[in-house]
Amino acid sequence: MHYVHAQINKQRGFGKLASRMLEEYEEEMGSVAEIINHLRRLGGSIEVKPEAVTIYPDVEEQIRREYELQHQGVAELEAAIKSADLDMVTDNYLQSYLDDETEHEAWLKQQVELIELLGISNYLAKQI
Numbered sequence: 001m002h003y004v005h006a007q008i009n010k011q012r013g014f015g016k017l018a019s020r021m022l023e024e025y026e027e028e029m030g031s032v033a034e035i036i037n038h039l040r041r042l043g044g045s046i047e048v049k050p051e052a053v054t055i056y057p058d059v060e061e062q063i064r065r066e067y068e069l070q071h072q073g074v075a076e077l078e079a080a081i082k083s084a085d086l087d088m089v090t091d092n093y094l095q096s097y098l099d100d101e102t103e104h105e106a107w108l109k110q111q112v113e114l115i116e117l118l119g120i121s122n123y124l125a126k127q128i
Helices: 002-011 015-041 059-083 088-118 120-125
Strands: none
Touching: 002 015, 002 059, 015 088, 059 088, 059 120, 088 120
16 A cells, blocks of 8 residues: 555646655565565464455545555554564564554554644645
């Protein structure tokens, strides 16, 4: 979702927002690849189930929906880490990923608050 939203925003001229979304996408893909490779080195099997993703052309809707999904994802990841019996290295990988995702959640929340404070037009003017 981050990648597609970044491309939409880039095409619409919101370069700052597009760059931040693309940066988040690249960071997340790198973290996921590290975790998958680690689990494979441990002999684990990986099962990836792609899910349908809704794309939002409207920037305000993008930010709000991404925040909701991020908030839910962080809560689920926290619960999974707490309930799992992990070796120290795996726990470190997942804690690092959780820290990154929590940071992104905070950034998204801040963007929602800025939109509410400034209005969408003023917010978008700052994203050019």
